Amino acid sequence: MSERFRFTIAATDGKARTGTIAMRRGVIRTPAFMPVGTAGTVKAMRPAEVRDTGADIILGNTYHLMLRPGAERVAKLGGLHAFSGWDRPILTDSGGYQVMSLSALTKRSEDGVAFKSHLDGSAHLLSPERSIEIQRLLGSDIVMAFDELVPTTSTRDVQAAAMERSMRWARRSRAAFDGGGAHAEGAAIFGIQQGALDEGLRKASADALLDIDFDGYAVGGLAVGEGQEAMFACLDYAPGQLDAEKPRYLMGVGKPDDIVGAVERGIDMFDCVLPTRSGRNGQAFTWNGPVNLRNAKWAEDLSPLDPDSPIAGWGMAYLHHLTKSGEMLGAMLLTQHNLWFYQQVMAGLRDAISAGSLTAWATAFRERYHAAKA
Incomplete structure (x- = not known):
C-alpha cells in the first residue's frame, strides 16, 4: 500500500519551515495553500485548471456536502475524488464552523450540535462521530476533528x-476515525487547537491534543474578526x-500578507475562500496589492494584470468589461488568476525558506504589496 502520511521538514528559517507531506494520492509541498471546494467544486474552475495553478490539495466542506448531495450518495458514486474529478489529496473540514454560522437554529450539547438546514429547514445532529463518518464516506485524505467555535x-x-468540550470531542473524533477500517489505513486526522486569544487556554488545548496524538494540528478559532x-x-x-514534527494548519486564512506573516510564525498549511470569492466579485490579487477591476480607470488599459499570469492574454480593459457586464468569463478568469497568484506566493515562500532569505523576501513582499496604500 502506498504511503499513508509522512511530513518531512526540508529546511527552516527562523520559525518558518518548508517541506513535504507524502500521502497515497500525492505529495503536498509546504507551506501549502488549499483552494476551497465547498460543495465539491472550486467555484468557476475545472479540476485540471486548479492543478495547473500549482495546487497540490483542495478542501471540501462536510456541512455542505452532507446536506447536498449527501455523504451516502457521494460514497455510492465512488467518493468525492471520483465524483468531482480531483485525483489529488482532499482535506475536509469538520462542518462545525458552518453549523454554528449558517444555521439559524442550533442547540449545542455534549452529544453534538442539533441544527436546521439552511437549505430546507430539515433537522440534523452533527456529532463528532457523525462528522468523522461523513468525512469517511466522502473519502477524505485529511480528516478534521469536530470542534466547537465561539x-x-x-x-x-x-x-x-468551548475549548474543553472541543478536546472531549477531539478524543471522540480520534476514536471514530481509528474505527474507520480501510479508510483510516490510508488517511490522516488533524486535531484543532482552540482557546480564542488566551495563551493559557491555547496551551491547555495543545496539551490535550498532544495527549490524544494526531497526524497534524490546526490552529482554529482565528480569522473570525479579531484583526491581523x-x-x-x-x-x-x-x-x-x-508538535514541531507535525504539520500546523491555520484554518480560514487568508489575505496574502496574512499568509506571509503566519508562515514566518511557523504555519505550514492554509485555506481561504478569498481568492475565489474575490475573483467572482471583480477583485484580483497582484504583487502590487489588490486590484478592483470595476474601477473605470481600467476601461482602456490593454496591459495584463501580470505578464506571467495564465490570463495574461487578456488585458485589463477586457477584464473590466467582463466584470462590469457580469459575464461568467470574468469570474472564471479572475478566479484562475487569483489562485495562480496565491500559489506563486507559496512558491516564493518555499524558495525563500530554502535559501535562508525569508526575512528579506517577506519585507520586500510587504513593501511592494502595500505600496499603493502608502
Whole structure:
C-alpha cells in the first residue's frame, strides 16, 4: 500500500519551515495553500485548471456536502475524488464552523450540535462521530476533528468551556476515525487547537491534543474578526505549543500578507475562500496589492494584470468589461488568476525558506504589496 502520511521538514528559517507531506494520492509541498471546494467544486474552475495553478490539495466542506448531495450518495458514486474529478489529496473540514454560522437554529450539547438546514429547514445532529463518518464516506485524505467555535469576544468562561468540550470531542473524533477500517489505513486526522486569544487556554488545548496524538494540528478559532494584529499576537505562541514534527494548519486564512506573516510564525498549511470569492466579485490579487477591476480607470488599459499570469492574454480593459457586464468569463478568469497568484506566493515562500532569505523576501513582499496604500 502506498504511503499513508509522512511530513518531512526540508529546511527552516527562523520559525518558518518548508517541506513535504507524502500521502497515497500525492505529495503536498509546504507551506501549502488549499483552494476551497465547498460543495465539491472550486467555484468557476475545472479540476485540471486548479492543478495547473500549482495546487497540490483542495478542501471540501462536510456541512455542505452532507446536506447536498449527501455523504451516502457521494460514497455510492465512488467518493468525492471520483465524483468531482480531483485525483489529488482532499482535506475536509469538520462542518462545525458552518453549523454554528449558517444555521439559524442550533442547540449545542455534549452529544453534538442539533441544527436546521439552511437549505430546507430539515433537522440534523452533527456529532463528532457523525462528522468523522461523513468525512469517511466522502473519502477524505485529511480528516478534521469536530470542534466547537465561539467568538473571540466571548467571556473567558465561555471560551474555556468551548475549548474543553472541543478536546472531549477531539478524543471522540480520534476514536471514530481509528474505527474507520480501510479508510483510516490510508488517511490522516488533524486535531484543532482552540482557546480564542488566551495563551493559557491555547496551551491547555495543545496539551490535550498532544495527549490524544494526531497526524497534524490546526490552529482554529482565528480569522473570525479579531484583526491581523491580534491574530499575529496569538500566532507568536500558538504554533510553538504544538508538535514541531507535525504539520500546523491555520484554518480560514487568508489575505496574502496574512499568509506571509503566519508562515514566518511557523504555519505550514492554509485555506481561504478569498481568492475565489474575490475573483467572482471583480477583485484580483497582484504583487502590487489588490486590484478592483470595476474601477473605470481600467476601461482602456490593454496591459495584463501580470505578464506571467495564465490570463495574461487578456488585458485589463477586457477584464473590466467582463466584470462590469457580469459575464461568467470574468469570474472564471479572475478566479484562475487569483489562485495562480496565491500559489506563486507559496512558491516564493518555499524558495525563500530554502535559501535562508525569508526575512528579506517577506519585507520586500510587504513593501511592494502595500505600496499603493502608502
